[in-house]
Amino acid sequence: MELKKGINLGGFLSQCVHTKEHYDSFIVKEDIERIKGYGFDHVRLPIDSEVIEYSNGNVIEEGYERIEEIIGWTREEGLDIILDLHKVQGYDFNDANNDSKNNLFTSDLLQERYLNIWNEISKRFSKYDNVAFELLNEVVEDKNADAWNKLIMQAVKTIRNNTVDSYIIYGGILWNSASTLKLLDPPADDKIIFTFHFYEPLLFTHQKAYWVETMDPNWEISYPGDKEEYIEKSAILGNQGLAVSGSKYEYFGIEFIEDFVLEAIKVGKERNVRLYCGEFGVIDQAPVEDTLRWFDDVFTVFEKYDIGYAIWTYKEKDFGLVDRHYDPIRNRLIARINNEI
Template sequence: MKNLNGFNKGVNLGGWLSQCSYEKEHLDTFVNENDFKIIASWSADHVRVPFDYNIIENNDGTFIEEGFKYLDKAVENSMKNGLNLILDLHKTAGFSFDYYGESENGFFDSKVYQERFYRLWEEMARRYGKFAPNVAFELLNEVTDAEFIDKWNMIAKECISRIRKIAPDILILVGSYHNNSADTVQFLDAPFDNNVIYNMHCYEPLKFTHQGAYWTNAIDPKERIPFENSVTSTEYFEDLFSTAIAKAEQFNSALYCGEYGCIDVVSPEDTVKWFKTINSVFRKHGIGRAAWNYKAMDFGLSDARLDGVRSQLIELL
């Protein structure tokens, strides 16, 4: 399996240009250059920046120049601080991973929505393709239902083909269904070329990392689970990642985990234990990763609750 140079240890800037209020004050102030400096001081080599289509696209599909300025700033601040950058389309017209908080639907059956998706990425390639290898593209965050995978494989192939006409060398990340779960990477097609890599997310066991979560019916918000009752060894993650690793090895591709982390209900001590366990497997297999999340969003690594253990966590990212 290939190593993913430049994208080994990262942090997400979620909640800035995605899953947010979209008010100008928020977009202007939630993240600033100092945040990039802090992440660089953690010995990270990259940031992952989720953004929603409506930051840069009007309802009719025309582009919003003011919105691109935020992505420009993300690129500028990353490069100024020695960080690489993944631009992650977290929501596209007609699809969002968030069943409960978004009304987007119809993407996988709509040629109109799909064409907007292709045009968006063509525009992204025109603007940011020149920054390869320091900038990478993540086509779409967390495809949900298993029934979408065949269509998604075809859509991803067409999208990459169009990007390649503009940005032939930029790194492109593609994840599978069940919200980028590791055990569904095996159902993705072979990589389009050598600069396309497999992407997964990991919040397993969900009942541990998301205990108390109020936004999903998959969790009893009153249940509390200590680390020792959930994950006790690296074998758990070895088994969980095994088919994804095998798929990457089959095609000599790299494997990347774009999100992983523990909700703020989990104690700081148990958070450290979980990070230590999962990261030992990431490092063993050379899996690049970006922790969720830098600040707020119920997962903030820079939040005050983790002040006593942050130095340990930084070593474990």
């Protein structure tokens, strides 16, 4: 399982309206064929727990059947697939600081439910050699670093009771930041992959994003960019702009990107563990030619250090590769992914 170049199926079984009508129409077999035609070798499938379990914890068979169908589509096309548990009962990265909603790390009952999900998923799907398991998307709070390590250990043990061959993927805290991989305990075996997400500089990749409260919708941010502008405006973003404030570079381009990723590279070498970037991309509000330049720089860094990746995302969610915004650069972007330019 190489997991070299992939794309997310965001908004399909996660961060969506959970209805049969949506599931039936958002991604169909032809989409998987199209992804294969673009030259990708895998997809990352975010899944909310409510797809596969009721509020009382009972199994939703139709949800598991749908996942199995999608696995079948990928197998027909020769693609690998990562089953990413994106949100679970008691944890939603979008509402991380709401302790009344996010109590996975303090509730034995919710942790038991979480482990039961991984027991069920791994029992059903470890028989497929093109399937990898990602434990949880974007643990956010630094206060949960130790609790996350403990839950990782339990989840890995649960999965390994069903399979010793399947790859298991997980990342650090602070939205799967590359800088927090060092807080993870050493991997339990050689089928573990450390993941991080990369949206830096956030000022560029998330410009005009309505969900970033302090983002000015009137800003038009270029890439590469001038340090003075980046630092001034990133400071307004608060914690989400911290990566920029500590940069030693006068210009925000490929040197900044490589420097940011080096923290992950160091951990990978020290722990002898593979690295994977499970999400990276640019919002559909950014200048398209600058977007292409950003992707080219990120690809260059990932290729240099042999880091696999999955672009965020295939369709919609403000980042959709197949949506109208990407029309002027899509063919060139696909050509760059395949090293044809």
